[in-house]
Amino acid sequence: MDRLIDLLPELWDATLETLYVVTLALIFGGLLGLLLGLALYATRAGSLFPHRALFGTLNVIVNFFRPIPFVILMAAVQPLARSVGVPGIGPEFAVFAITLASMFAISRIVEQNLLTVRPGVIEAARAAGASRSRILFGLIPREALGPLILGYTFIVVALVDMTAIAGAVAAGGLGEFAIVYGFKQFNPAVTWAAVLVIIVIVQAVQFLGNALARRVLRR
Amino acid sequence: MTLIRLTAVTKSFPPASATSAPVTAVDDVSLEVAAGSICGIIGYSGAGKSTVLRLINALETPTSGSVEIDGRDITRLRERELRALRSDIGMIFQQFNLFDSRTVAGNVAYPLEIARRPRAEITARVAEMLAFVGLSDKAKNYPEQLSGGQKQRVGIARALATNPRILLADEATSALDPDTTGEVLALLKRVNSELGVTILVITHEMDVIRTLADRVVVMEDGRIIEQGEVFDVLSGARHAATRRFVASIIEDVPAGPQLTTLRDRHPGRIVTFTVRDGDVTQADVFASLSAHGVRFELIHGGINDIRGRVFGHLTLALTGEPDAVQRAIDAATQIAPLIEEDSRG
Numbered sequence: 018m019d020r021l022i023d024l025l026p027e028l029w030d031a032t033l034e035t036l037y038v039v040t041l042a043l044i045f046g047g048l049l050g051l052l053l054g055l056a057l058y059a060t061r062a063g064s065l066f067p068h069r070a071l072f073g074t075l076n077v078i079v080n081f082f083r084p085i086p087f088v089i090l091m092a093a094v095q096p097l098a099r100s101v102g103v104p105g106i107g108p109e110f111a112v113f114a115i116t117l118a119s120m121f122a123i124s125r126i127v128e129q130n131l132l133t134v135r136p137g138v139i140e141a142a143r144a145a146g147a148s149r150s151r152i153l154f155g156l157i158p159r160e161a162l163g164p165l166i167l168g169y170t171f172i173v174v175a176l177v178d179m180t181a182i183a184g185a186v187a188a189g190g191l192g193e194f195a196i197v198y199g200f201k202q203f204n205p206a207v208t209w210a211a212v213l214v215i216i217v218i219v220q221a222v223q224f225l226g227n228a229l230a231r232r233v234l235r236r
Numbered sequence: 237m238t239l240i241r242l243t244a245v246t247k248s249f250p251p252a253s254a255t256s257a258p259v260t261a262v263d264d265v266s267l268e269v270a271a272g273s274i275c276g277i278i279g280y281s282g283a284g285k286s287t288v289l290r291l292i293n294a295l296e297t298p299t300s301g302s303v304e305i306d307g308r309d310i311t312r313l314r315e316r317e318l319r320a321l322r323s324d325i326g327m328i329f330q331q332f333n334l335f336d337s338r339t340v341a342g343n344v345a346y347p348l349e350i351a352r353r354p355r356a357e358i359t360a361r362v363a364e365m366l367a368f369v370g371l372s373d374k375a376k377n378y379p380e381q382l383s384g385g386q387k388q389r390v391g392i393a394r395a396l397a398t399n400p401r402i403l404l405a406d407e408a409t410s411a412l413d414p415d416t417t418g419e420v421l422a423l424l425k426r427v428n429s430e431l432g433v434t435i436l437v438i439t440h441e442m443d444v445i446r447t448l449a450d451r452v453v454v455m456e457d458g459r460i461i462e463q464g465e466v467f468d469v470l471s472g473a474r475h476a477a478t479r480r481f482v483a484s485i486i487e488d489v490p491a492g493p494q495l496t497t498l499r500d501r502h503p504g505r506i507v508t509f510t511v512r513d514g515d516v517t518q519a520d521v522f523a524s525l526s527a528h529g530v531r532f533e534l535i536h537g538g539i540n541d542i543r544g545r546v547f548g549h550l551t552l553a554l555t556g557e558p559d560a561v562q563r564a565i566d567a568a569t570q571i572a573p574l575i576e577e578d579s580r581g
Contacts, residue, residue, distance in 0.1 A: 137331050138334075140333065141327070141334075142335075142346070144326075144327035145394070148315075159335075159337045235380070
């Protein structure tokens with residue numbers, strides 16, 4: 018316990034690092050995932066811009082990357098990161114790897130939530146003279162905003178998880194803190210401190226997401 | 237003046253699988269809708285009426301044939317021109333299809349925003365339309381806070397926001413209860429009479445046609461099987477499907493189990509005659525029967541008002557001396573053709 022008190026500054030730094038990586042990964046992965054999700058949604062058969070070949074290609078790419086366990090993906094994309102000028106270790110690499118991993122998961126979540134918009138609503142907009150692109154970028158994300166917020170909330174929890182794993186490649190954060198000071202030094206109290214902080218982060222994110230979604234959905 | 241003209245329009249959809257045949261939803265359909273009129277298309281599910289409606293605002297394009305709006309063939313227009321055309325054609329739906337993320341006012345404003353109208357004009361027009369449909373006090377509400385009838389009134393306000401000349405109604409009252417249906421139909425009548433909007437309604441409810449339409453088109457399996465003035469089609473239905481629709485609102489000549497029940501309940505001979513506008517007056521028929529000393533009882537049928545004209549079937553049970561009854565039937569037949577049911581039904 019004394020050891021934990023000694024480590025409080027490190028715990029604080031680790032928490033900030035985790036939040037830093039999660040935030041950046043959410044911004045990049047969230048945006049790329051949103052675009053990819055919109056593309057998947059728009060190109061599927063019967064949608065606004067049906068395109069069998071493009072949809073098929075995107076679908077295969079997403080299905081290829083999504084099931085790769087993050088710890089393996091991280092190792093696998095290290096050469097790619099270096100080739101685009103991102104260092105192969107540290108927080109920057111963690112952001113790179115998590116962005117890549119999360120965008121595919123996010124694209125599926127986005128696609129699924131956009132599909133909840135009733136076709137009749139799209140037809141009404143078309144009948145009112147709206148262009149397909151205006152419907153795709155303007156109306157549909159707005160109509161699906163409630164479920165989208167809940168979907169992103171869900172993914173943030175996964176991002177926190179991935180950030181912890183990235184601790185294994187010196188990305189800093191709570192994962193590294195727990196491994197270095199807790200696990201490797203046989204100090205479960207330290208490990209559990211990291212767990213507690215992660216729980217607090219996850220709860221806060223979930224609370225915020227729920228509140229936002231409630232506001233948007235008016236219930 | 238003809239505002240909408242479909243000429244030999246066919247619409248086929250690609251087959252669902254490689255082995256099945258393509259589906260012909262609309263098969264060689266020709267019809268005209270006069271400016272300022274209300275035209276009803278009636279048919280069962282899958283008759284192709286929804287597709288016909290979507291051909292008119294080019295949400296579907298015909299496989300062959302032409303669709304003209306105000307003399308212009310819209311099948312040749314490009315996407316950009318089609319968007320302008322759709323701005324001039326309003327549409328309402330069975331499930332209302334309101335935007336849940338927008339308030340009532342926001343829904344009505346949507347077509348105006350699409351048409352890039354100035355903000356001040358949009359505000360004024362939204363207020364005007366909400367007043368027209370009687371929902372000024374709901375402007376800031378969201379769709380989920382409204383009843384079905386109110387939602388459809390918002391749908392109507394949204395469809396008419398850009399001041400279109402044509403309103404397409406896709407089963408607009410099918411999801412509503414009878415009272416609310418009446419309200420919405422009355423509102424559509426006002427849209428036609430006060431705003432001069434030409435309305436095309438599709439429905440599977442004959443009552444909607446009787447209440448609202450001037451002309452009716454009956455569709456079955458993608459084809460038009462009958463069309464004409466509502467009174468003429470209802471009172472002179474030729475096709476079996478049309479007769480089934482008519483029978484849903486007008487008591488038909490009794491047959492089958494219904495006739496058996498009547499026969500069990502009433503002694504004597506059962507005859508039916510048709511009252512059609514001015515052709516036959518009931519008084520003459522009743523006077524003729526009375527003159528032959530025959531007692532009669534009205535056991536089935538009724539008189540209906542179809543757009544201000546009278547139509548119906550009246551079924552009577554005649555009792556008295558068999559010879560007198562026969563003479564009475566012969567005499568009455570001179571005035572109105574009496575249909576007598578076979579005693580076995």
